[in-house]
Amino acid sequence: MKKVVLIAGTEHTRETLHEQLMGYIGDIAHIESYAIDEGIKNKIEADIVIISTNLIYDDSLKHLKEGCKLITARRILNYKVIENLLFIPEGEKVLFVNDCKETTLECIDWLKRLGLSHVEYIPYYPGCSLKQEINYAITPGEIDIVPQGVKHVIDIGPRLMDIVTIAEILKELEVYDKKWEDATIIYLDKIVSLAKKLADISKEKTRAFEHIKIVMDGMKEAVLAFDEKGRISISNENLRFILGAKGNIIGKNIREFFSSYKIVDYLLSHEKDASSVFEIKGEKYIITKFTLEKENIIIATFKSQKDIEELEKKVIRDLYKKGYYAKYSFDDIIGKSEELKHTKEVGRKIAKTDLTVLIEGESGTGKELFASAIHNESLRKNKPFVAVNFSSLPENLAESELFGYEEGAFTGALKGGKKGLFEQANGGTIFLDEIGDASLRLQTKLLRVLQEKEIMRIGGDKIIPVDVRIIAATNKNLGQLVEKGEFREDLYYRLKVMYLKIPPLRNRREDIKELFDYFINKKGMSFKISLEVSNWLVNYNWPGNIRELKNIVEYMVAVCDGKEISKRDLPFDIFYEHNPLRQDLKIILNIIEDLSKKGENASRRKIEGICKERGLNLTEQMIRTRLKELEKMGYIKPRKGRGGTVLVKTI
Numbered sequence: 001m002k003k004v005v006l007i008a009g010t011e012h013t014r015e016t017l018h019e020q021l022m023g024y025i026g027d028i029a030h031i032e033s034y035a036i037d038e039g040i041k042n043k044i045e046a047d048i049v050i051i052s053t054n055l056i057y058d059d060s061l062k063h064l065k066e067g068c069k070l071i072t073a074r075r076i077l078n079y080k081v082i083e084n085l086l087f088i089p090e091g092e093k094v095l096f097v098n099d100c101k102e103t104t105l106e107c108i109d110w111l112k113r114l115g116l117s118h119v120e121y122i123p124y125y126p127g128c129s130l131k132q133e134i135n136y137a138i139t140p141g142e143i144d145i146v147p148q149g150v151k152h153v154i155d156i157g158p159r160l161m162d163i164v165t166i167a168e169i170l171k172e173l174e175v176y177d178k179k180w181e182d183a184t185i186i187y188l189d190k191i192v193s194l195a196k197k198l199a200d201i202s203k204e205k206t207r208a209f210e211h212i213k214i215v216m217d218g219m220k221e222a223v224l225a226f227d228e229k230g231r232i233s234i235s236n237e238n239l240r241f242i243l244g245a246k247g248n249i250i251g252k253n254i255r256e257f258f259s260s261y262k263i264v265d266y267l268l269s270h271e272k273d274a275s276s277v278f279e280i281k282g283e284k285y286i287i288t289k290f291t292l293e294k295e296n297i298i299i300a301t302f303k304s305q306k307d308i309e310e311l312e313k314k315v316i317r318d319l320y321k322k323g324y325y326a327k328y329s330f331d332d333i334i335g336k337s338e339e340l341k342h343t344k345e346v347g348r349k350i351a352k353t354d355l356t357v358l359i360e361g362e363s364g365t366g367k368e369l370f371a372s373a374i375h376n377e378s379l380r381k382n383k384p385f386v387a388v389n390f391s392s393l394p395e396n397l398a399e400s401e402l403f404g405y406e407e408g409a410f411t412g413a414l415k416g417g418k419k420g421l422f423e424q425a426n427g428g429t430i431f432l433d434e435i436g437d438a439s440l441r442l443q444t445k446l447l448r449v450l451q452e453k454e455i456m457r458i459g460g461d462k463i464i465p466v467d468v469r470i471i472a473a474t475n476k477n478l479g480q481l482v483e484k485g486e487f488r489e490d491l492y493y494r495l496k497v498m499y500l501k502i503p504p505l506r507n508r509r510e511d512i513k514e515l516f517d518y519f520i521n522k523k524g525m526s527f528k529i530s531l532e533v534s535n536w537l538v539n540y541n542w543p544g545n546i547r548e549l550k551n552i553v554e555y556m557v558a559v560c561d562g563k564e565i566s567k568r569d570l571p572f573d574i575f576y577e578h579n580p581l582r583q584d585l586k587i588i589l590n591i592i593e594d595l596s597k598k599g600e601n602a603s604r605r606k607i608e609g610i611c612k613e614r615g616l617n618l619t620e621q622m623i624r625t626r627l628k629e630l631e632k633m634g635y636i637k638p639r640k641g642r643g644g645t646v647l648v649k650t651i
Contacts, residue, residue: 002173005046005068006033007060009099012141013052013158014038017073020160021050021169024183027416028175036060044068048172050161055100071168075159077107077140084154085111088136090118097124097139097146107140107159181301185290222285222302230254230268233297242280242302263287267300326372326385326429333369334518335511339503343370350498351377356450358435358495359473361502364547367473368433370502375429380469383428386421390442391434392622398442400458409459422455422466429469435495436476436487437625443488450494470495505542505549512537515546519553527557528564536570544583551583554615587616588626589635592647601644 006021008014014035021031034040036056045065051057051072064070088094096111098104101123108121122134130147137150141158166183170176222242225234230253240249243257258264263278267289275288280302289300330344350357351374359367368387375385393401400409404420422430432438438446449455454465472495481487505512516537520527529537542548555571591610592602600606604623611618618626627645630636636645 001028001030002047003045004029004031004048004050004169004173005044006031006050006052007036007040007044007056007063008033008052008158009036009056010141010158011035011038016078016141016158017050017052017161023186024166025169025173025175025179028179029173034063048169050165050169053103055103069172071165071172073161073165075103075165076162077110078157078160084156085116085119085138088119088152088154092119092136093132093134094119094121095124095130095134095137095146095150096121097137097142099125099142099145101125103159181288181290184299184301185292223299224254224302225297225299226254226267227296228268228298230264234299239302242285244281267298326375326381328369328372329376330373333366333373334515335508336514337508337510339508340511343500343503344373347374347500348377350374350500353498354379354469355497356469356495357471357498357500358478359471359500359502360478361473361475362504362543362545363475364545365502365504366546367475367502368431370500371429371431371433371471371473374471375431375469378429378469380428384425385429385431386425387431387433388421389433390437391625392619394621395439395442398438399445402442403445403455403457405458406460409457417457417460420455420457422449422468423464425468426466427468429471432470432472434474435472436474436478436481440486440488443491447488447491447494450491505545509538512542512549515549516553519550520557523553523557525557526563527560530564530566532567533565533570536567548583551615584616584618585626585630587611587614588623589630589647592636592645595644596647601639602647603644606644 004021004025006014006017008017014033018031018033021033025031032044032046034044036059040063042063043065044063046068049060049064049068049070051060051070053075054072057072096104096108098107104123104125108123111117111121119136124130124137124145124147126145130149134150136152136154137146138154138156139146140156143153143155146153163183167176167180170179170183173179222238223234223236224232224239226232232249232252232254235245235249240246245257249257254267255264258267258280260278260280263280266274266276266278266287271289272291272293273289275286277284277286279285283304286303287300288303289298291298330348333340333344347370357371357374359370361367371387372385375381388401390398400418400420402420402422404418404423406417407415409417432446449466449468450470453467454463456463478487478492478496482489482492505515513534516529537549544551552571556565556569560566560569588607588611591607595602595606604620604627607623608618608620611623627636627638631638634648636648638645
């Protein structure tokens with residue numbers, strides 16, 4: 001979470017503005033606040049610093065470290081208590097008391113524009129003298145400045161940050177499009193509530209709507225508010241410009257201004273919160289509407305095509321920040337062998353469809369590379385690409401990660417719940433790697449997503465539609481798993497609509513030298529390769545495929561002393577022999593053998609630590625999977641309890 005710091009002149013102002021900030025961004029940012037009059041001891045460092053007024057700007061800078069983004073707040077009177085001013089008798093002389101001339105005159109002007117001009121305001125600030133008896137004084141939290149003798153003092157509290165400042169803060173936090181509607185609802189809800197109170201007290205609705213008009217006309221979006229029958233209660237200048245409407249349209253019906261019956265039907269439909277795209281006078285707009293139920297008011301905002309394009313650019317930027325993007329294209333897949341060319345050609349054709357894909361291939365052949373390339377060649381290329389690996393995802397977490405959960409669904413659930421990966425991939429592609437490791441229970445849930453295109457969060461009762469393309473991958477033979485009852489047959493055929501088989505490296509040996517040179521060049525280095533090593537590269541069986549080749553390059557570059565890679569620079573003696581056992585399994589077996597010789601238990605945690613020391617990053621879950629493989633192959637057997645693993649035979 002980004003850190004936001006508020007600096008105010010007084011403690012009273014700090015408390016008020018801190019509370020306001022919590023209401024708008026308390027769930028997405030860490031907020032701290034300080035008051036100048038209370039003293040600030042340490043230097044402040046934050047992503048964003050909000051200074052309550054330009055009067056304390058210079059004092060605030062003394063307490064800030066360099067590099068902070070500064071926002072000087074624009075302030076308006078607290079609309080929560082403005083209704084109290086209506087009880088002042090008409091024509092009464094009233095002191096408006098504030099801490100400086102500039103803000104005092106600014107507040108008086110704002111009150112008059114709001115329609116509260118039934119009294120005569122007299123500005124009062126430090127340096128002024130009172131030459132007449134005054135019965136009423138209004139102050140935004142500066143009670144100490146009010147002169148003695150005033151009978152009625154109305155403290156309307158410190159001024160609040162206006163909606164323009166809130167919008168600027170949301171933009172700096174990069175959550176404008178996500179939070180703007182929520183912020184608008186909060187702001188408008190208070191304004192509409194104020195409008196109702198003003199109308200009830202004064203019997204003059206124009207006073208309330210004048211305030212709302214000031215706010216609305218300052219908004220970037222076009223805004224329209226109306227009742228369930230379509231009678232307009234609020235509009236701003238941007239809306240009137242879009243519609244080409246002249247003069248006052250308050251009280252008129254929306255049907256008079258929208259020639260498209262589809263727009264009218266949409267605005268008056270019973271959907272409380274919705275967004276849709278419509279064309280108005282040749283330009284496309286996203287119309288988003290929401291309902292203030294207590295006030296029985298529907299508010300609609302209109303965003304132009306330019307805003308839509310900017311939003312799409314921002315979405316793409318956000319995807320890159322989250323890592324939800326496909327890193328590779330077909331051009332990144334190295335090799336010129338006929339088998340690889342054919343596989344890439346099939347992959348490009350599959351990409352043009354929007355059908356589910358199953359990719360099969362041995363470990364290390366580049367299944368995720370192909371999945372990424374298919375996404376980047378598809379119509380979903382500007383949407384999320386979310387990858388999840390079932391072999392490294394514990395079963396107890398898999399369901400909540402994929403489908404999300406509601407608040408309170410289980411102990412430790414986040415407040416407000418959490419979106420699952422399917423929701424986060426909406427509109428794009430989700431890559432289900434090592435699908436063969438998914439439990440039967442999870443397979444059933446995945447089948448529902450494929451069939452119904454909808455999910456339900458854990459602990460929820462709401463069906464959530466999702467528009468995702470599924471690409472699944474496995475290094476296992478799913479057909480055999482189906483025969484054994486370990487994989488659902490219906491899910492298997494749902495996944496295998498489009499099918500891609502990735503060839504192992506030993507089937508395209510003409511690509512080995514090119515891949516070897518590519519990995520060397522990627523390190524920014526240049527080496528000659530001895531004939532012996534070159535022959536070994538081509539003749540080796542490569543059970544670990546391209547991943548194994550890349551690891552060998554990493555090793556040889558690190559240990560080679562000269563400019564030529566020779567036989568002695570190969571990683572281990574086991575590489576000199578043809579052995580079908582994968583390199584990661586060989587390493588684990590060697591670790592178990594070493595521990596056995598030392599008389600130590602070969603626990604998964606101990607194996608994990610030694611693997612990391614040897615440059616093999618495997619989680620405990622991944623080691624568990626590999627130990628099961630070795631057990632099936634007859635190399636090891638587990639001891640009961642915490643006895644670790646017993647070596648049955650060596651390589």
